[in-house]
Amino acid sequence: MKRLSNLLVVIIPLVLLWACSSHPYSKTNRDHRQQAKQYSKELRQFPPRHGGDDSLHYGPIWVGTTNFNLRKPNYVVIHHTAQHSVDQTLRTFTLPRTSVSSHYVIGRNGEVYQMLNDYYRAWHGGIGKWGNNEDLNSSSIGIELDNNGYEPFSEELIESLLDLLHVLKDRHGIPTANFIGHSDIAPSRKVDPNANFPWKKLAEEGFGLWYDDIAVTPKVLGDSLKVQDQDLTRTRQLRVAKSEVMVGGSSTDSLDITINPREALRIIGYDTSDMPAAVRAFKLHFIQKDIQPVLSDDELKILYNLYQKYL
Ligand SMILES: [Zn+2]
Known part of the structure; x- marks a missing residue:
């Protein structure tokens, strides 16, 4: 019995070792730990190592603070x-x-x-x-x-x-x-x-912003809604129903709004140095049915509604 338990003491770790090494990513995991250790070492170093900044006029003593934590993803x-x-x-x-x-x-x-x-x-x-x-x-x-x-x-x-x-x-x-x-x-x-x-x-569910449905319904203004414009940098005026942009507004009263697509996209966050690309990315996210680099009046209303949320 004693011999059996001795044998198990030897065999079990060997089996565990084999199981670990047979994991297809065990080597990567080992390398990952090594790399993490290297970074931890660097972070722990105090006073911090100069990275070729010896020209800076440092004071005569090093002073550490305990008022810190790690930077967070945002x-x-x-x-x-x-x-x-x-x-x-x-x-x-x-x-x-x-x-x-x-x-x-x-x-x-x-x-x-x-x-x-x-x-x-x-x-x-x-x-x-x-x-x-x-x-x-x-x-x-x-x-x-x-x-x-x-x-x-x-x-x-x-x-x-x-x-x-x-x-x-x-x-x-x-x-x-x-x-x-x-x-x-x-x-x-x-x-x-x-x-x-x-x-x-x-x-x-609280992850990302979305436009109000009211911004695209009701479609009371007929043909103007279908107009598309290839000139993506031009400031455009839209006649919209008050209900589309104002809480409690009536769908029969209309209102003129002015929107510059480049400015609106920029306020949301898009890089507008390539406007057709920015419009396609905006439509991929918020329109999803069509990602052509043109903006219909309906799409402009969505853009207008959204950019107000990002202001
Ligand atoms: Zn990717």
């Missing part, structure tokens, strides 16, 4: 993977040569993979801009959704995403308006998440 950027499986994405994000990653990956079946601590900077945004923020990777959490780029998002995936967003919003106090898509921050380069993404449902 945005969530949502992506689709444009790949065929969650395994393919996990592999892509663990290959050093790809230089891409995200904090979370959500599979079609709703499984959530966390690949990085929220406080680390993932490489998911690339070159982009939202408002005056040109380094979204430094201030955001990236979430990649398992989707080939064209298909609808599975119900399980969206349910898991909403659960995760609730956790992140509570944990970091992320403002409602700061839940955005990759195409929003990189209009001329990116089209994710695709037009099937339920932005309205997210906004109903």
Whole structure:
């Protein structure tokens, strides 16, 4: 009996060791820990190391403060993977040569993979801009959704995403308006998440803003609603029903409003240096049926309603 228990003492750790090393990502996990350790070491260093800034006129003593914590993410950027499986994405994000990653990956079946601590900077945004923020990777959490780029998002995936967003919003106090898509921050380069993404449902749960339905109904003004304008930089005037822009306004009284699409998109956050791209990104997020770089009067009313919320 004693011999058996001795044998088990030897065998069990060996089995555990084998189980761990057979994990397809065990090497990556080891490297991840090593890298994290390196960064922790750097953060712990006091006085902080000079990075070639010896020309600065430092005082004669070093003074540390205890009044600090870690910087928090303030945005969530949502992506689709444009790949065929969650395994393919996990592999892509663990290959050093790809230089891409995200904090979370959500599979079609709703499984959530966390690949990085929220406080680390993932490489998911690339070159982009939202408002005056040109380094979204430094201030955001990236979430990649398992989707080939064209298909609808599975119900399980969206349910898991909403659960995760609730956790992140509570944990970091992320403002409602700061839940955005990759195409929003990189209009001329990116089209994710695709037009099937339920932005309205997210906004109903407190993640991102949405326009008031009243802004596009009732359609009482006939043909002018169908007008499209290719000149995206021109200030336009619209005659709208009062009920479309004012609480308690009547649908029979009309009102003239003035809107400059470039200014309105800029206030929402879009980089408007390429206006057709900015309009396409706006429509991918808020219109979703058509993403041509033109703005109908209906779409302008949606833009007008939204930009007032961002003011
Ligand atoms: Zn993306």
